[in-house]
Amino acid sequence: MIGILGSGTVGSGVVEVLKSNFADISKRIGREISIKAVLVRDITKKRKNLEDINLTDNPDDILNDGDISIIVELMGGLHPSLEYMLRAMEAGKHVITANKDVVAQFGEQLFSKAEEHDVDFMFEASVGGGIPIITPLKECLAANKISLIMGIVNGTTNYMLTKMTEDGCDYDEVLKEAQAKGYAEANPAADVEGLDAARKAAILGSIAFNTRIKLDDVSVEGITSIKAADIAYAKELGYVVKLLAIARDYGDKGVNVRVHPVFLPSSHPLSNVKDVFNAIFIRGNAIGDAMFYGRGAGALPTASAVVADIIAVARNIVSGNKAVIGCTCYNKRPLCALADTESSYYIRLWVDDEPGVLGSIATAFGKSDVSLKSVIQTRMVDDHAEIVAVTHVVQHRKVETAAELLRNLPVVVKICNIIRVEE
Amino acid sequence: MIGILGSGTVGSGVVEVLKSNFADISKRIGREISIKAVLVRDITKKRKNLEDINLTDNPDDILNDGDISIIVELMGGLHPSLEYMLRAMEAGKHVITANKDVVAQFGEQLFSKAEEHDVDFMFEASVGGGIPIITPLKECLAANKISLIMGIVNGTTNYMLTKMTEDGCDYDEVLKEAQAKGYAEANPAADVEGLDAARKAAILGSIAFNTRIKLDDVSVEGITSIKAADIAYAKELGYVVKLLAIARDYGDKGVNVRVHPVFLPSSHPLSNVKDVFNAIFIRGNAIGDAMFYGRGAGALPTASAVVADIIAVARNIVSGNKAVIGCTCYNKRPLCALADTESSYYIRLWVDDEPGVLGSIATAFGKSDVSLKSVIQTRMVDDHAEIVAVTHVVQHRKVETAAELLRNLPVVVKICNIIRVEE
Numbered sequence: 001m002i003g004i005l006g007s008g009t010v011g012s013g014v015v016e017v018l019k020s021n022f023a024d025i026s027k028r029i030g031r032e033i034s035i036k037a038v039l040v041r042d043i044t045k046k047r048k049n050l051e052d053i054n055l056t057d058n059p060d061d062i063l064n065d066g067d068i069s070i071i072v073e074l075m076g077g078l079h080p081s082l083e084y085m086l087r088a089m090e091a092g093k094h095v096i097t098a099n100k101d102v103v104a105q106f107g108e109q110l111f112s113k114a115e116e117h118d119v120d121f122m123f124e125a126s127v128g129g130g131i132p133i134i135t136p137l138k139e140c141l142a143a144n145k146i147s148l149i150m151g152i153v154n155g156t157t158n159y160m161l162t163k164m165t166e167d168g169c170d171y172d173e174v175l176k177e178a179q180a181k182g183y184a185e186a187n188p189a190a191d192v193e194g195l196d197a198a199r200k201a202a203i204l205g206s207i208a209f210n211t212r213i214k215l216d217d218v219s220v221e222g223i224t225s226i227k228a229a230d231i232a233y234a235k236e237l238g239y240v241v242k243l244l245a246i247a248r249d250y251g252d253k254g255v256n257v258r259v260h261p262v263f264l265p266s267s268h269p270l271s272n273v274k275d276v277f278n279a280i281f282i283r284g285n286a287i288g289d290a291m292f293y294g295r296g297a298g299a300l301p302t303a304s305a306v307v308a309d310i311i312a313v314a315r316n317i318v319s320g321n322k323a324v325i326g327c328t329c330y331n332k333r334p335l336c337a338l339a340d341t342e343s344s345y346y347i348r349l350w351v352d353d354e355p356g357v358l359g360s361i362a363t364a365f366g367k368s369d370v371s372l373k374s375v376i377q378t379r380m381v382d383d384h385a386e387i388v389a390v391t392h393v394v395q396h397r398k399v400e401t402a403a404e405l406l407r408n409l410p411v412v413v414k415i416c417n418i419i420r421v422e423e
Numbered sequence: 424m425i426g427i428l429g430s431g432t433v434g435s436g437v438v439e440v441l442k443s444n445f446a447d448i449s450k451r452i453g454r455e456i457s458i459k460a461v462l463v464r465d466i467t468k469k470r471k472n473l474e475d476i477n478l479t480d481n482p483d484d485i486l487n488d489g490d491i492s493i494i495v496e497l498m499g500g501l502h503p504s505l506e507y508m509l510r511a512m513e514a515g516k517h518v519i520t521a522n523k524d525v526v527a528q529f530g531e532q533l534f535s536k537a538e539e540h541d542v543d544f545m546f547e548a549s550v551g552g553g554i555p556i557i558t559p560l561k562e563c564l565a566a567n568k569i570s571l572i573m574g575i576v577n578g579t580t581n582y583m584l585t586k587m588t589e590d591g592c593d594y595d596e597v598l599k600e601a602q603a604k605g606y607a608e609a610n611p612a613a614d615v616e617g618l619d620a621a622r623k624a625a626i627l628g629s630i631a632f633n634t635r636i637k638l639d640d641v642s643v644e645g646i647t648s649i650k651a652a653d654i655a656y657a658k659e660l661g662y663v664v665k666l667l668a669i670a671r672d673y674g675d676k677g678v679n680v681r682v683h684p685v686f687l688p689s690s691h692p693l694s695n696v697k698d699v700f701n702a703i704f705i706r707g708n709a710i711g712d713a714m715f716y717g718r719g720a721g722a723l724p725t726a727s728a729v730v731a732d733i734i735a736v737a738r739n740i741v742s743g744n745k746a747v748i749g750c751t752c753y754n755k756r757p758l759c760a761l762a763d764t765e766s767s768y769y770i771r772l773w774v775d776d777e778p779g780v781l782g783s784i785a786t787a788f789g790k791s792d793v794s795l796k797s798v799i800q801t802r803m804v805d806d807h808a809e810i811v812a813v814t815h816v817v818q819h820r821k822v823e824t825a826a827e828l829l830r831n832l833p834v835v836v837k838i839c840n841i842i843r844v845e846e
Contacts (some may be wrong), residue, residue, distance in 0.1 A: 017566050017709045024633070027753050028565050124563065130710040132563030134557075140555030142451050143440050143730030210447070225610065271715060272695045286440045286727035287553040290717030293692060294710060304709035307566030321744035330450050 001036040002310065003062035003093075005084055005146050006074035010098055010125070010306065011038065012071065013299030014050045017307045023103060025307070029314045036068050037061060039075075055140045070313055073097040076391065082106050089121070090112045094317075096309040098125035098302055106197035107206065120316065120323040122309040127200040128278050130301030131294040132308070137207045137282070144284025146208040149247040150262075150422070152305060153200040155276035155296045156184045156191035157223050157243045161231075161261075162274045162307040165240060170228045183276060190239050192323050193222035194243065201245035204280070205257035211333035213257050217413035219338045221260035230348060230417050233378075235389055237346075239263035239421065240271040248341070254334035256341050263346050263421040339397035344373070344421035347399075349393070350384040350413040357411050361387065364409060368402035370394050384413050390421060424459040425733065426485035426516075429497035433521055433548070433729065435472045436722030437495065440730045442472075446729070452737045459491050460484060461481065462498075486510050493736055495729060505529050512536045512544070519732040521548035521725055527622035527638045530614040530629065534750035537803055543739065543746040545732040550623040551576060551701050552718035553724030555731070560630045560705070561748050563571075567707025569631040572670040573685075573845070576623040578699035578719045579607045579614035580646050580666045584654075584684075585697045588663060593651045606699060616645035617666065617682040624668035627703070628680035631670050634756035636680050642761045644683040653771060653840050656801075656811055660769075662686035662844065663694040671764070676758035679764050684842040685771050762820035767796070767844035768815070770822075772829065773807040773836040780834050784810065787832060791825035793817050807836050813844060 026032045036056040071088040071225045085095045103126045114121035124134045160174045177183035190196045198218040205213040232243045247257045273279040278296025295301035370390040448457045460477040526549045537544035547557045583597045601607035613619045621641040622769040628636035657664045670680045692714045696702040701719025718724035774780045794815040
């Protein structure tokens, strides 16, 4: 029997999927599965989908119930979700969660507790919503050394960037539209500033490199500085702007996990991932390049992942099997500092429109040991000349040095944006 | 210990992956894994990758070896692969194969035998090469009722159609190029006539609908009739031509599994799958639309899937777990006849260039109860007028009736092609 903590969007989605696909799910498990109780905040509130289900506002009713062998945590947030999950494990219950916050921050503690009490701990829905990615990474790609993961893992920002690309409109306008459609929250910070993607990046990086990546290890940059002009230049140069969660193995230098906007070639499989869809691109030394695509959020897609975990755990219970995979962070990899990572860069800046400007800019790049692929002066904006430079692959620290030199040049009005270019 | 049957491309790929990722694979299993012997055809032949491995040309050396608990069948073909696998199971050995022929034709027999002897039977590499699709379908998407699978599952034909689309060249020219590059075999029939894709369609359909689909249940049409003109019209109308393996649930009418070329909207995720890449698009009632993308063939990608199966089976052995998933064909769904399936259709035909022709063609469609979205007379070819008609969604049998009527019209020179249009 299952106990569900939380009856929000995902909670009611899980109930709906368990109900509507009941017959097939029972066949797959080899036994009928039922929901013993759902923890809700307000027990007096009417809930359409939960009419025939036992509701409670007391977590003890679920956590102390000996009939319940699987706890599904769908409350979100760090506390008391973490404490409830730990208590459930201590009581010998298997735990399933969709909570990226708690996995990204307390994954190690949860895995230790699960191991200690010999229970399953699963969290497929925490990254990519319905897209199977945790199990594929841990099991289906287990033969590979993963060198790179690039993921579009936040639907809100992908919707916004898609609209900016297709309609040419600016950030503020698109944010309002996304809020009106319910794709962005009233306070959109967690999405647009990249924090949501960073949590998922930490989880993906940990599994890919079998080393513990915590949220604090992830460098984060959101999409708030992306202008219509950047999108337009990207298009002109054959790129699409995407917010990516990137986990890359730099060998002896360590691994780096980060979130930032990227100019991605329009022929890249991730470039065609539009609107609120998510996709995770993976490079392994056996499989080569692969990609997993689908809906990264929403009640039913997320429930698809949660219920898959429920089925897996229930199958283990029915067949008397032990949890097999568990924590896979058996390595201790050093972190590669962001300054040591390499990439090409797009740099857009405004300068005084006078002779010799291009020369002094090129000199600043040269002094910083940054080799340029192209520098073009394109148009006038408010009496300033707009210049777009694209570098060859170069260390991040050198680009930062170049930016510092440029900012100090009298002819440079401002650096409008610096965006990484993936080839 | 593992025994490998077959030392061709995939066989040496599996050895290479096991060797190069040995440390990580051992950690993932919790024990070191080793290859006891490899069955080869010619034991005197030098093999670079297998120098330190025990080779034999006698299958009994492997099948009767009590130290070997996992048999990996990579010989291909129906016989004696089937017999070796059955013998292995009878001896209590777990069996892993990459052999789509034998799974599509003798899947039921193999599963029964595996169940009888309580061993694992796994075949991730049989569809989509390295792309994880069997395990995701059986486990990660287990919460869903699957209504549709559309797969680009044959790299040769996808390469050819991509070249025809990008370079505008004709079928024969592209086939020669594909053969020169090693993407197509000297006798390309199995690929270009759709048989390879049909085997994979049978496997995907069986798993998606939990009902046994045999190779004979799959209707098959290849790409040999696709002309440069069809590709050009597709592009003009906003489509891309792809050879798809399709498994669709028609509810009470049953399920239909087929392989044929399709006009796919250029915005569809499968449309961007180019060259030898494969992808499987899945629609489920919880997850919505999802797609799995990667390399569908090649030594290392296929080995990635085979070794993932090895790791899964080895983990079960180490932890004392029983095989959990096994055969999932617990339903008996009726088959929906091809004539009863529905689609839009593109029809290209040559007619005499005289007044009233469009009228008599439209009448023939009308008599067959086929409603047209558009009919356009486009160009002259050898003194004939070329006409392209696109229908609304209609039963296949009605389109066949219309084609028969058209063929009997004196003004119709010939029907050049009829291709389904997916929206």
